Amino acid sequence: MSSTLCSGGRGGGDKYVIGFEETDVRLGLGSTGRSGCGTNGKRGFPESVDLKLNLSSSPEDGHVGKCSEDVKEKSCRGGCDPVKPPAKAQVVGWPPVRSYRKNIMAVPPNKSEESEKACAAFVKVSVDGAPYLRKVDLKLYKSYRDLSDALAKMFSSFTIGNCGSDGMKDFMNESKLIDLLNGSEYVPTYKDKDGDWMLVGDVPWEMFVDSCKRLMIMKGSEAIGLAPRAVEKCKNRS
Amino acid sequence: MASPLSFPEEVLEHIFSYLTLPSDLNSASLVCKSWYSADRYSRRSAFVGNCYSLSPPSLVSRFPNLRSVEIKGKPHFADFNLVPEGWGGYFYPWARTMSVAYPWLREIRLKRMVVSDEALELIGRSFANFRVLVLAFCEGFSTDGLAAIAANCRNLRELDLRESEVEDSSGHWISRFPDSFTSLESLNISCIAAEVNFPALERLVSRCPNLRSLRLNRAVSIEHLPSLLRRAPQLVDFGTGTCSAEVHPEVYSNLVGAFAGCRGLRSLSGFWDVIPAYLPALYSICFGLTTLNLSYSTIPSPDLANLINQCPNLQRLWVLDYIEDSGLEAVASTCKDLQELRVFPSDPFIHEANVQLTEQGLVHVSLGCPKLHSVLYFCRQFSNAALMTIAQNCPNFTRFRLCIIEPHTPDYLTHEPLDMGFGAIVQHCRDLRRLSLAGLLTDRVFEYIGTYAKKLEMLSVAFAGDTDAALHHILSGCDSLRKLEIRDSPFGDIALLANASKLETMRSLWMSSCSVSFGACKFLGQRMPRLNVEVIDESNDPCSRPDNCLVEKLYIYRSLAGPRFDMPEFVWTANEDNSAMRSSLALSY
Numbered sequence: 001m002s003s004t005l006c007s008g009g010r011g012g013g014d015k016y017v018i019g020f021e022e023t024d025v026r027l028g029l030g031s032t033g034r035s036g037c038g039t040n041g042k043r044g045f046p047e048s049v050d051l052k053l054n055l056s057s058s059p060e061d062g063h064v065g066k067c068s069e070d071v072k073e074k075s076c077r078g079g080c081d082p083v084k085p086p087a088k089a090q091v092v093g094w095p096p097v098r099s100y101r102k103n104i105m106a107v108p109p110n111k112s113e114e115s116e117k118a119c120a121a122f123v124k125v126s127v128d129g130a131p132y133l134r135k136v137d138l139k140l141y142k143s144y145r146d147l148s149d150a151l152a153k154m155f156s157s158f159t160i161g162n163c164g165s166d167g168m169k170d171f172m173n174e175s176k177l178i179d180l181l182n183g184s185e186y187v188p189t190y191k192d193k194d195g196d197w198m199l200v201g202d203v204p205w206e207m208f209v210d211s212c213k214r215l216m217i218m219k220g221s222e223a224i225g226l227a228p229r230a231v232e233k234c235k236n237r238s
Numbered sequence: 239m240a241s242p243l244s245f246p247e248e249v250l251e252h253i254f255s256y257l258t259l260p261s262d263l264n265s266a267s268l269v270c271k272s273w274y275s276a277d278r279y280s281r282r283s284a285f286v287g288n289c290y291s292l293s294p295p296s297l298v299s300r301f302p303n304l305r306s307v308e309i310k311g312k313p314h315f316a317d318f319n320l321v322p323e324g325w326g327g328y329f330y331p332w333a334r335t336m337s338v339a340y341p342w343l344r345e346i347r348l349k350r351m352v353v354s355d356e357a358l359e360l361i362g363r364s365f366a367n368f369r370v371l372v373l374a375f376c377e378g379f380s381t382d383g384l385a386a387i388a389a390n391c392r393n394l395r396e397l398d399l400r401e402s403e404v405e406d407s408s409g410h411w412i413s414r415f416p417d418s419f420t421s422l423e424s425l426n427i428s429c430i431a432a433e434v435n436f437p438a439l440e441r442l443v444s445r446c447p448n449l450r451s452l453r454l455n456r457a458v459s460i461e462h463l464p465s466l467l468r469r470a471p472q473l474v475d476f477g478t479g480t481c482s483a484e485v486h487p488e489v490y491s492n493l494v495g496a497f498a499g500c501r502g503l504r505s506l507s508g509f510w511d512v513i514p515a516y517l518p519a520l521y522s523i524c525f526g527l528t529t530l531n532l533s534y535s536t537i538p539s540p541d542l543a544n545l546i547n548q549c550p551n552l553q554r555l556w557v558l559d560y561i562e563d564s565g566l567e568a569v570a571s572t573c574k575d576l577q578e579l580r581v582f583p584s585d586p587f588i589h590e591a592n593v594q595l596t597e598q599g600l601v602h603v604s605l606g607c608p609k610l611h612s613v614l615y616f617c618r619q620f621s622n623a624a625l626m627t628i629a630q631n632c633p634n635f636t637r638f639r640l641c642i643i644e645p646h647t648p649d650y651l652t653h654e655p656l657d658m659g660f661g662a663i664v665q666h667c668r669d670l671r672r673l674s675l676a677g678l679l680t681d682r683v684f685e686y687i688g689t690y691a692k693k694l695e696m697l698s699v700a701f702a703g704d705t706d707a708a709l710h711h712i713l714s715g716c717d718s719l720r721k722l723e724i725r726d727s728p729f730g731d732i733a734l735l736a737n738a739s740k741l742e743t744m745r746s747l748w749m750s751s752c753s754v755s756f757g758a759c760k761f762l763g764q765r766m767p768r769l770n771v772e773v774i775d776e777s778n779d780p781c782s783r784p785d786n787c788l789v790e791k792l793y794i795y796r797s798l799a800g801p802r803f804d805m806p807e808f809v810w811t812a813n814e815d816n817s818a819m820r821s822s823l824a825l826s827y
Binding site for chain 1: 317323324375401533534643700
């Protein structure tokens with residue numbers, strides 16, 4: 001699916017030049033499953049600058065060439081990506097369906113009536129130091145790792161500080177949380193149904209998706225105060 | 239002897255009070271100074287299409303006697319998460335200014351604005367005769383703000399929270415309507431997530447004899463409906479809550495009786511999670527229905543078709559794509575008065591179709607419903623042939639919005655772009671005011687649009703076109719264009735700068751993930767002082783990058799107010815000083 005989401009050409013010339021990867025970089029979107037297009041993983045800010053400056057000259061080899069071939073034939077981009085893309089779209093705001101409508105759509109009639117009401121669970125995500133919020137649909141992800149990857153890409157254009165070479169990817173790794181708390185790393189916290197701020201990673205993924213109302217990635221030093229309460233709450237639950 | 243044209247102002251004002259269209263009043267105000275003055279004092283309602291196009295003080299000084307104000311904030315693409323939080327659209331400055339200038343204000347209608355509880359409290363305190371509050375797609379307030387409205391607006395007639403985001407503080411705001419409060423005519427709380435106090439709601443409905451529109455929220459379960467309907471048999475428009483409880487014979491027959499008692503019902507909505515077995519309870523009032531919104535109902539096609547077959551007078555139908563082509567065939571044969579059809583996607587994020595809904599459904603409706611003029615249709619495949627057929631069947635289209643879920647999807651039969659199909663639409667439908675394009679499209683479709691779509695006011699473009707020529711066709715050809723929104727299309731500096739003066743004739747232009755450079759934005763902003771050229775950039779200060787770097791998002795709108803003062807960190811604007819600057823002054827709300 002992601003292979004077909006090419007955003008069209010760039011520049012004033014009359015040929016398609018760059019495909020989805022270009023938009024990809026600028027929006028900080030993920031590139032999972034597009035190894036056929038030769039994209040790399042993390043997108044840092046210097047990379048996005050480079051690609052933009054390269055616009056007027058010939059594009060990167062490999063994936064772009066492949067994309068523009070398909071584009072010249074004006075057909076679907078099936079050939080661009082040999083790897084099966086993820087089931088759900090990663091393009092921001094596409095298809096153009098309002099979040100309100102996505103959030104309250106019930107399960108279709110052929111699924112079991114006992115399953116959850118909503119097909120989507122949008123929550124606001126803010127990151128300390130980032131100038132704006134994002135909304136993510138928690139139902140798109142299967143695990144803390146998936147969510148962590150997605151958030152890392154979404155917010156990767158900011159300088160995170162000394163987070164280590166993997167950037168934010170590991171911050172939701174449950175075993176690393178204590179380490180992170182001690183340093184100045186980023187710590188993911190969330191507001192649950194009761195309005196309490198909790199550390200991400202304490203509860204099983206499904207329970208988290210059900211109870212999370214808001215995500216905030218705080219600087220480790222600020223999150224330390226949360227830990228005792230979070231631990232307390234966990235004790236009371238189990 | 240006074241010339242027949244020099245009437246006293248009061249007489250002029252009285253005459254002008256018969257002119258209802260703003261365009262007529264605007265024309266009258268341009269005739270001469272005394273007419274300008276008469277219009278100025280007699281104008282009772284104002285529509286501000288972009289809250290940043292003028293400042294609140296300039297509105298109140300131009301029209302000192304308004305009774306009704308409608309203001310729109312964020313651009314349309316904010317609905318799809320393309321406008322970051324904190325961008326703007328704050329209502330409070332307007333509330334503050336109007337609270338002083340318009341003590342007799344009666345109606346406020348807002349769309350896509352950030353409305354705080356403080357603003358709502360100010361409304362409650364300031365306007366003694368306040369009657370109508372419509373908050374469409376707004377956010378920033380909680381049920382505390384609603385409590386302030388309920389408690390203080392003694393003459394409130396309409397409270398409509400149309401799909402706004404409301405923070406829940408408590409469900410007891412409904413109880414804040416005093417027992418002496420009886421003037422309510424319309425209440426839409428469908429967007430409120432939490433439960434409202436049901437007994438208080440019942441009492442409210444009981445004591446408001448003029449209540450004609452009631453849209454409940456999802457938290458109201460079906461067994462509560464009969465008591466509400468019995469208290470308000472005069473209802474014209476009703477929105478249910480959730481209808482998923484297992485069908486009990488008693489509840490069901492109660493429902494049948496209650497609906498049967500509402501002979502005046504013309505519009506139905508809600509029906510979250512409705513079990514199809516409940517639908518026959520509606521049959522007694524289906525004949526009179528003109529509006530049916532089932533877009534939150536996952537009813538399968540056969541049950542939908544059965545229901546629709548009971549509704550021959552339907553004029554507006556909103557459904558999910560579960561209706562499938564077969565259900566739309568039923569619509570085509572039964573609903574001969576149909577004017578508006580909206581088909582929403584049930585699962586917009588999967589690649590393969592989960593339902594049998596194709597272009598054929600829309601073709602059937604276009605053939606069977608001669609009055610159809612407004613369409614919003616989400617599907618996964620289309621063809622030029624189908625578009626041409628639809629265009630020929632429905633030359634009266636005013637709104638045609640198509641969305642093919644997968645971007646760049648060509649004609650599934652010929653694998654060609656859909657240029658010819660949309661070309662047929664604009665050629666046949668000369669009254670088209672709003673158009674959303676879909677599928678694989680080259681520059682050619684834009685040539686057609688620029689040539690034929692002379693009445694087009696709003697155009698939405700996504701993943702389309704090849705070169706700047708396309709944008710140039712739109713800007714130079716569409717004489718009536720007011721709003722243009724473009725995403726992920728390769729349009730750049732050339733067309734934009736070549737048509738700079740056109741932008742002053744429009745309300746706004748949105749371009750995201752296109753090919754406009756920061757340098758061009760600066761140039762445009764410096765040369766066109768009556769345009770606000772705003773660059774939204776998530777990563778960093780675009781001033782620190784070369785001018786030929788592309789901007790992520792661009793929002794250009796005409797304004798008499800100059801650059802705004804409430805821009806967040808990630809919005810930049812060009813001023814006249816030959817350097818790009820942004821203002822980080824923030825007003826608190």
